[in-house]
Amino acid sequence: MNILKHIKIAGMALALGAGMLAASHASAQTINDIVKRGKVKVGVLIGAPPYGSVDAQGNAIGYDADVTALVGKYLGVPVEVVQLTPPARIPALEAGKVDFLVATLAPTPERAKAVMFTIPYSAFQTGIYAKKNTPIKTWEDLRNRTVGVNRGSSVEREFTNREKELNLKILRFEDDATTMQALFSGQVEAIAGPDAQANAAIKARGETETELKFFFGMQPNSMTVRKDAYELKQWLNNLIYYIKQNGELNAVSEKWVGGPLPQLPTF
Amino acid sequence: MPIQFQFEPIFAESDRIIDGVLLTLGLSFGAIVLGLVLAVLLVAAKSLLGRWVGLLVDAYVELMRNTPFLVQLFMLFFGLPLIGIRLPGTEAALLAMTLNLGAYATEIIRAGVDSIHRSQLEAGLSLAMTKRQVFQHVVLMPALARVWPALSSQFVLMLLASSICSFIAVPELSGTAAIIEQNTFRSFETYIVVTIIYLALALTLKVALNWLGRAVFPRVSSVDRLDARAEAA
Numbered sequence: 049m050n051i052l053k054h055i056k057i058a059g060m061a062l063a064l065g066a067g068m069l070a071a072s073h074a075s076a077q078t079i080n081d082i083v084k085r086g087k088v089k090v091g092v093l094i095g096a097p098p099y100g101s102v103d104a105q106g107n108a109i110g111y112d113a114d115v116t117a118l119v120g121k122y123l124g125v126p127v128e129v130v131q132l133t134p135p136a137r138i139p140a141l142e143a144g145k146v147d148f149l150v151a152t153l154a155p156t157p158e159r160a161k162a163v164m165f166t167i168p169y170s171a172f173q174t175g176i177y178a179k180k181n182t183p184i185k186t187w188e189d190l191r192n193r194t195v196g197v198n199r200g201s202s203v204e205r206e207f208t209n210r211e212k213e214l215n216l217k218i219l220r221f222e223d224d225a226t227t228m229q230a231l232f233s234g235q236v237e238a239i240a241g242p243d244a245q246a247n248a249a250i251k252a253r254g255e256t257e258t259e260l261k262f263f264f265g266m267q268p269n270s271m272t273v274r275k276d277a278y279e280l281k282q283w284l285n286n287l288i289y290y291i292k293q294n295g296e297l298n299a300v301s302e303k304w305v306g307g308p309l310p311q312l313p314t315f
Numbered sequence: 316m317p318i319q320f321q322f323e324p325i326f327a328e329s330d331r332i333i334d335g336v337l338l339t340l341g342l343s344f345g346a347i348v349l350g351l352v353l354a355v356l357l358v359a360a361k362s363l364l365g366r367w368v369g370l371l372v373d374a375y376v377e378l379m380r381n382t383p384f385l386v387q388l389f390m391l392f393f394g395l396p397l398i399g400i401r402l403p404g405t406e407a408a409l410l411a412m413t414l415n416l417g418a419y420a421t422e423i424i425r426a427g428v429d430s431i432h433r434s435q436l437e438a439g440l441s442l443a444m445t446k447r448q449v450f451q452h453v454v455l456m457p458a459l460a461r462v463w464p465a466l467s468s469q470f471v472l473m474l475l476a477s478s479i480c481s482f483i484a485v486p487e488l489s490g491t492a493a494i495i496e497q498n499t500f501r502s503f504e505t506y507i508v509v510t511i512i513y514l515a516l517a518l519t520l521k522v523a524l525n526w527l528g529r530a531v532f533p534r535v536s537s538v539d540r541l542d543a544r545a546e547a548a
Contacts, residue, residue: 196484200497219404219484220494230484233396235404 078279079123082147087126090116091146094131098244098304099152099170099269102131111170111304116150118296122287138163141272148280149272155315164275166284167314168268169297170305174203175263177231177246178238184261190214196227196236203240206264225249231258240264247306260307268312324499325508335491336512338405342487343474343520345409350416350473351466355455357421358428362450372421379418385479387411392483408480408487416473423465427458460532467524471517478513488512 082088092112093100100110107113108131120127130146137151141163155165178184191214197204199220207218219236221227228249231239238261239246250258271288273281291297292309301309325332357376361369379387392407402410431454439449459466481490488509496505 199493220490221484222482226482229393233393234401235392235396235483 078277079283082123082280083125085125087128088120088123089128089130089146090119091130091132091137091140091149091151092116093134093137093151095133096152098248100131111300112150112152114300114303115169115291115297118291118300119150119284119287122290138272141274144274148274148277148284151272152269153272154267155270159272162275163272164277164281165270165272166281167288168270168312169288170301171266171268171310171312173243173263173267173307173310174206174240174265175243175246176238176240176261177228177250177258178261179231179234179257180259181257182237182261184238186262187214187264189261190216190238193217193237194219194235196221196230196239198222198224198227198241201241203242203265206240243307244305251306263310266310320504320507321501322504322508324501325495325504328495328498331491331495332488332508332512335486335488336516338486339474339477339488339516342405342409342412342477342480342485343470346412346416346473346477347470349409349413350420353413353417354420354424355459357417358424359450359455361425362428362454363446376418376421379415380422384411384415384476385482387415388479388483404480404483404485407483408477408485412473412477412480415476416469419469420466423462423469424455424458426465427462428454430461431458456532460528463524463528463532467521467528470524471520474517474520475513 092108092110094102094108096110098110100108100112103109108129113129116127116129130140132140132146132149132151137149137153138159140146141149150169152170153159153165155168159165176184176190183189187210190210194217195207196219197207199222201224204220207216210216211218219230221230224241224245227236227239227241228246230236232249232253232255243260243263246260249255271284273284288297292312298309301307357372361372388408388411391402391411392404395402395407435453435457436449439453440446444452477487478489480487481493484490486494492505492509496502499505
């Protein structure tokens with residue numbers, strides 16, 4: 049009897065918990081719900097400039113914040129921006145703290161088991177940068193050259209994998225800034241790095257001799273909704289398509305990444 | 316859960332470690348020889364040439380002794396190319412270490428020179444030695460003998476400071492360690508190995524310098540020991 053009672057209570061607790069979970073998941077699943085509520089809660093990334101950081105007043109700024117403002121503009125409701133660090137993004141969405149994320153998340157199959165992604169709205173690109181008068185168009189043109197890279201970065205492997213084949217002399221620097229400095233001062237002939245950091249360094253220095261030679265990698269990022277929010281996802285996809293077409297997303301890219309919006313894939 | 320050390324991935328990269336050790340040794344040995352020569356020349360210039368040369372030497376010594384080594388390294392590696400002089404990482408590192416060590420050694424040797432009593436100079440001159448001979452035999456060699464322990468510890472410090480050269484992508488021992496750490500994700504093991512190597516290098520250098528000091532300054536040091544005994548008595 050006793051055991052049965054326990055099971056019953058446990059079952060009730062489980063049902064209650066599931067109900068609460070369902071209730072929280074049910075919040076603002078549709079565009080109508082959000083519009084009726086009169087505001088939208090959007091989670092944005094902080095701590096990863098230029099995509100997301102915080103200004104002196106504590107407001108979120110960056111690529112994500114500007115795209116969020118566009119979302120609010122087309123939704124026609126005020127936006128409540130919720131600042132999230134990378135590991136807090138998906139938990140905050142699942143817990144119902146935000147309606148959706150504009151938080152520079154890569155749509156990986158692993159994550160897609162837990163949440164649902166829109167088509168990409170931004171992308172990290174990695175490229176080869178060098179002086180304008182250095183003739184580089186492909187990897188082959190790097191043969192026998194001295195190249196620089198941020199030690200421990202994901203792009204270092206691109207050089208390491210080609211070290212023997214292309215007879216590269218790889219100099220590994222402590223960070224992106226020192227790597228760019230080595231290129232500016234001519235200590236290396238080319239560097240591999242992320243476009244946002246390279247563009248920022250070129251702009252900050254007023255450098256006119258250094259340019260992008262080619263991109264070799266791209267990591268697109270998507271907006272993220274809860275798993276059952278099909279309607280919301282469809283609306284966001286529609287919005288991303290729209291601001292890609294009318295140039296508003298390109299303006300955000302120019303402002304924060306320092307280059308035009310790349311050809312973003314869709315799915 | 317007990318901590319599991321795994322040194323195999325580190326030893327698998329022993330070729331890299333050996334290259335790193337050789338570069339650390341090469342840089343240190345080069346900087347010690349060149350820095351010592353530079354310091355002796357500067358002390359001689361300060362003692363024998365005019366007041367203006369002395370002021371220039373002082374300016375150099377103060378500049379190098381009152382700025383961080385990392386900044387000096389960056390100036391040579393990133394700064395010199397702006398005026399058209401491009402030194403590759405290893406050469407820039409050797410030059411920075413030489414200039415840095417040269418300044419400290421100049422100051423140490425100057426202290427030794429100051430410790431030579433005036434009466435000894437007069438004794439030398441009264442023996443019809445030239446000014447240069449007095450400097451060489453009466454001033455410099457005894458001064459060097461006296462400050463050799465201080466110079467030795469400065470040399471060991473330079474050996475350890477060579478690790479900073481990894482910041483300009485010179486693959487000496489520390490730079491190598493950073494690469495191995497990143498390849499193996501065995502930070503603790505990597506730095507245990509590197510610590511032991513640095514310790515062994517520094518102790519070996521210290522012993523070698525001691526031995527060298529006794530070999531080069533046998534007479535002077537025994538005289539100094541007699542002096543010390545006489546003072547103690």
